[in-house]
Amino acid sequence: MIGACGMVEAAPAAGGDFVTVKKTHFARKGQAYYIAGANFWYGGYLGAASGVGERARLLKELDNMKAIGINNLRVLAVSEKTEMNSAVSPATTSAPGQYDENLLVGLDFLMAEVAKRDMTVVLYLNNFWQWSGGMTQYLNWFEGTPALDPNVTKDYDTYMQKTAGFYRNAAAQAEYRNVIAKIVRRVNTITGKPYTEDTHILSWQLANEPRPGNGKATAEEKAVYVKWVDEVAGYIHGLDKNHLVSSGSEGLAGSAQDAQLYLDAHRTRNIDYLTYHLWPKNWSWFDSNNPTGTWDNAIAKSRDYLNSHIELAAKLGKPIVLEEFGLDRDGPSFSIKATTRIRDRFYREVFEIIATRAQKGDPIAGFNFWAWGGAGRAANPDYWWKPGNDFVGDPPQEEQGLYSVFDSDVTSLLLIKEYADRLHAIRR
């Protein structure tokens, strides 16, 4: 629709067009709404008008995702400039109060194109991990502590424990709220529509995989984390009365294996639905160098993880979304030429549980696989990302091809379509 000012404008939002929670399900436009989604962290980057922007690619990626039934994208809304090696550049914010308008317009463009395809987006506003600067970079700004890349130090335990200091740093929290307000209060420069009025935003998300600290988080660290989730989610609702808010938690793996902590952090009325992630290889349940020897262990633990979190959501009476899961290519290999038989078998196991329980009416509201690589291709023989290279589903902290689903992975794409169709057919 072309408005009087000549700007591309979506039809005015009717109240019913926002995604809402109805008991333990999502609803949208008077229907139950199930997510058959992709992680597409770099969607805003492709939408930029210059520099890293690749708008022609973005349109093709969105069309290809739409064609296989993908109706939701999980996208990084803001990145922080950092010295850490395995982080994306450029970044949305290079210092407190300084923003790259080209990247913000990129997000505008993405949202405008998502609206045309009637997809929805989950936008995460920070990152516990280093690949977009994230919480560690805030501490570098406000504590003066060095931003140490765990891919370099190889000490993830210390990284996690230090990064959780973000929650208790008043200056970092104040700037984080400034950044949240900058994004949430933004008026889309392509459509002229305020983000708070955009019915194609499904939810604002506090961060990607916020954790209370490392696996030995203390009672005090856990209490700080629970308070942080409640307060920031409440702050976002204060800015935006229309949209849902989620945490971005991985579930127990991101809650020091403490179910009570996971429940306590998500009990607040400020959190509208639960999230969880499933990573058998990252969590050493599956060894891709010994697939036959570790498959049974990995799939048993995965099934338990999938089902037990749906029970936790039922306890809180809220929907839950499996918003990340993945496995690497056969071999293992990062090469796009490698087959994906084991990954496809894993995806089918995951999808079958999600679809069956969703059809039964259990509080599982859908999935986002990690992650859409599409037409992107690894540029370097070592598969590591360098500025100027294609973006793929794997962020710069990991080899480009580790978990990405590429446009040539036909068996995977057909599998995603099969289950997207099943979820979209659910009527409630």
Ligand SMILES: O=C1NC[C@H](CO)[C@@H](O)[C@@H]1O
């Ligand atoms: O959020 C995340 N979860 C797991 C992904 C794959 O390891 C990782 O790339 C990302 O930081």
